[in-house]
Amino acid sequence: MSYEIHVNGRAVTVDVEGDMPLLWVLRDELGLKGTKYGCGIAECGACTVMVDGQPKRSCRLQIRRAEGAEIETIESLSPDGTHPLQTAWVVEQVPQCGYCQSGMLMSAAALLRETPAPTDADIDAQMTNICRCGTYQRVRTAIHRAAADIAATSDEAEKVRS
Amino acid sequence: MKITRRGVLISGAAVGGGLVLGAFLVDGDVRDEAQEGHADGGDFFLHTWIRIAPDGTVIVLVPHSEMGQGIHTALSMMLAEEMDADWETVRAEQAPAHAVFANAALARGFLMPGDVPAIFSDMIDFATLKTAQLLNLQVTGGSSSVRFTGRFAMRQAGAAARWMLTKAASKRWGVPQGEIEVAHSVVSHPGSGQQLGFGELAEEAAALDPPRTLAMKPASQHSIVGRSKPRFDIPDKVEGKPVYGIDAEPDNLHYAAVEHIPVFGGSVVSFDATKALAIDGVDKVVEVEGGVAVIADKYWTAQKALRSLDVEWDDGGHSEVSSQDILARQAQGLTTGYFVLYRESG
Numbered sequence: 171m172s173y174e175i176h177v178n179g180r181a182v183t184v185d186v187e188g189d190m191p192l193l194w195v196l197r198d199e200l201g202l203k204g205t206k207y208g209c210g211i212a213e214c215g216a217c218t219v220m221v222d223g224q225p226k227r228s229c230r231l232q233i234r235r236a237e238g239a240e241i242e243t244i245e246s247l248s249p250d251g252t253h254p255l256q257t258a259w260v261v262e263q264v265p266q267c268g269y270c271q272s273g274m275l276m277s278a279a280a281l282l283r284e285t286p287a288p289t290d291a292d293i294d295a296q297m298t299n300i301c302r303c304g305t306y307q308r309v310r311t312a313i314h315r316a317a318a319d320i321a322a323t324s325d326e327a328e329k330v331r332s
Numbered sequence: 333m334k335i336t337r338r339g340v341l342i343s344g345a346a347v348g349g350g351l352v353l354g355a356f357l358v359d360g361d362v363r364d365e366a367q368e369g370h371a372d373g374g375d376f377f378l379h380t381w382i383r384i385a386p387d388g389t390v391i392v393l394v395p396h397s398e399m400g401q402g403i404h405t406a407l408s409m410m411l412a413e414e415m416d417a418d419w420e421t422v423r424a425e426q427a428p429a430h431a432v433f434a435n436a437a438l439a440r441g442f443l444m445p446g447d448v449p450a451i452f453s454d455m456i457d458f459a460t461l462k463t464a465q466l467l468n469l470q471v472t473g474g475s476s477s478v479r480f481t482g483r484f485a486m487r488q489a490g491a492a493a494r495w496m497l498t499k500a501a502s503k504r505w506g507v508p509q510g511e512i513e514v515a516h517s518v519v520s521h522p523g524s525g526q527q528l529g530f531g532e533l534a535e536e537a538a539a540l541d542p543p544r545t546l547a548m549k550p551a552s553q554h555s556i557v558g559r560s561k562p563r564f565d566i567p568d569k570v571e572g573k574p575v576y577g578i579d580a581e582p583d584n585l586h587y588a589a590v591e592h593i594p595v596f597g598g599s600v601v602s603f604d605a606t607k608a609l610a611i612d613g614v615d616k617v618v619e620v621e622g623g624v625a626v627i628a629d630k631y632w633t634a635q636k637a638l639r640s641l642d643v644e645w646d647d648g649g650h651s652e653v654s655s656q657d658i659l660a661r662q663a664q665g666l667t668t669g670y671f672v673l674y675r676e677s678g
Contacts, residue, residue: 194632203579204572210635244572256570263562266400268569269576303400 173237177202178246188234192226193217195233196243204244204272208300215299218273219243225280225296244272247279254323255279258316266303274299278313287317367538370428376534378493381427381486382411388517388531390417393427396472396481398565403477405563410482413556414490414549415497417530418517424564492542500536501528586615589634591641592623597648600624607640617641 174183175192177200184199196202196219205228208216212227219228220242247253251260255278258264265271274297281288281296288296293310301309367377374386383391392408404424412422494514501519502509505526513520520527551558568574593599603624605617613633617626624643628634665671 189636190632194630198630198632203575206576207578207631247571251567251571259570260562260566263566265566265569268400268565268574271569272572275570 171234173233175233175236175239175241177241178243184233186233189232191229192219192221192231192233192236192241193228196228196241202243202245206269206272208270208273213300214270215273215277216270218276218299220276220280223280223283225277242276242279244275247275253279254316254319255282255312258312258319262308262312262315264305264308264312266305270299270301270303271305274301274305274309278309278316281313282317282320286320288313363538376538378496378534378538379489381489382415382493384530384534384537386531386534388418388421388529390415390422390517390530392422392424392486394424395427396477398424398426399472400565401477402563402565403472404565405561406478407482407486408564409556409561410478411486411490411493413554414487415494416514416516417490419556419561421517487548488546491546491548493537495542495546496537496540497530497533499540499542500533501526504528504533504536586627586629587631587634588625588627589631589638590620590623590625591638591643593645595645595647595651597650599646599648601644601646603644604642607642608637611637611640 171188172183172185173188173195174181175195176182177196182200184195186195186199193205193207196205197207205219206216207229208214210229212230215227217227217229218225220226221228221231221236221239223240223242248256251257255275259271259275264274277297277299281293285292285296290310293313297306297309297313363377363380366380371377371383372385375383375391377383381393381395383393385391390412392404392411394404394407396403396407398404404426408422408424409419411417412419497519498509498512498514501512501521505521505524507521507524511521511523513522517530518527519530519533565574600619600623603617603619605624608614608617608626611628611633613629614637615627615629617624617637619625624641626634626637626641628637
């Protein structure tokens with residue numbers, strides 16, 4: 171079967187079986203390997219991407235149910251690694267092995283879109299990604315840093331306008 | 333004196349800080365091999381693990397895998413410290429999977445009989461010994477990278493490079509090597525006010541052979557080691573760029589998915605692969621230790637085909653065993669004497 175999806179702003183058509191999970195479409199059909207395969211049962215979150223702005227575990231989302239959707243992967247977070255979350259991730263030295271971090275970042279990006287100034291409770295509720303290295307504390311600190319950076323930037327933009 | 337391989341390994345490791353290892357780690361032939369086969373245009377190898385670019389950038393080729401433990405950064409710090417390199421101009425690369433970049437020179441040093449002082453230190457334990465034996469491979473593990481490669485090899489390599497650069501400068505300027513200073517990748521002669529960058533001296537330095545014994549800096553003079561430096565591997569990781577095992581794409585790659593035996597101690601009695609083999613993309617179905625594997629052109633195809641397998645399992649008589657059963661057996665073992673007492677309290 172042929173399915174059309176929009177990946178990182180680009181319309182693509184893939185010819186695969188309808189039950190192929192989006193994860194494998196991204197990795198094997200489109201060569202976007204920043205998104206990782208972890209548990210395969212939608213638990214760990216290593217495969218998290220945004221589907222129409224919502225964070226989704228792509229390992230259990232069949233392509234036929236994603237038809238026409240806007241998909242965003244780690245490759246689209248910024249062209250040069252300068253998204254406020256990526257900057258904060260570097261400043262706080264978040265990743266260790268890094269395998270889960272694409273999913274972490276996409277979950278965090280989705281969180282900040284909905285909740286620009288998240289509390290610890292907000293972060294804990296949304297960030298259900300599992301990290302074997304145990305980066306949770308740094309993930310939380312980095313999300314707060316990114317949220318503050320985004321707020322500071324928009325404050326400045328506000329001042330320039332007024 | 334009879335020197336056994338084991339004896340040389342132990343004493344070689346014990347005196348590594350400047351005698352045995354220092355000599356072999358900067359083996360000129362190995363360095364030339366690196367230069368001939370692996371230098372980019374204009375770069376010069378001062379050691380198999382140190383390449384200097386024309387602009388003075390110090391590239392450290394680390395023979396261990398970066399797995400998030402920070403080893404590319406840590407070993408580069410140890411090397412840069414002894415080299416007096418400007419940390420901002422240091423970067424790390426994964427050493428190619430080639431014998432030149434393995435610790436082959438080090439292993440050869442260990443195995444060469446010679447005037448090895450029979451010094452033993454309490455640092456030498458079984459793990460260190462095993463690690464030494466493995467050093468002619470590119471092995472990462474056992475906390476050996478910093479305490480062995482770093483402590484006994486990267487620091488020496490850095491000190492050797494510093495010596496080569498200062499020697500090159502002393503020849504060019506016609507001044508004693510001892511009057512030359514190095515700081516932040518600048519080689520200078522305070523008496524005459526002359527100075528040059530690493531990149532400008534690299535070619536001449538690369539032609540020199542450093543002495544076998546070089547003193548390491550005392551910790552009190554460290555300005556890089558002992559400070560927290562941002563890890564080299566993190567920027568790529570926030571962009572999803574690193575290539576993990578699952579991302580590798582060797583030619584003609586196929587994937588296997590395994591249907592595991594559902595019970596410990598069980599086995600495969602028989603399986604019918606007819607339906608699985610009929611699936612487009614499935615190559616083979618084979619029995620493997622612990623289950624039955626489907627091999628296909630894509631991982632998803634292999635995984636999905638597992639559902640079409642018809643396997644008859646033997647449970648080995650264990651399918652009814654519960655956690656309670658195991659606890660009961662352990663309790664029974666305590667009363668029948670099949671145990672070793674490590675600690676008793678209460």
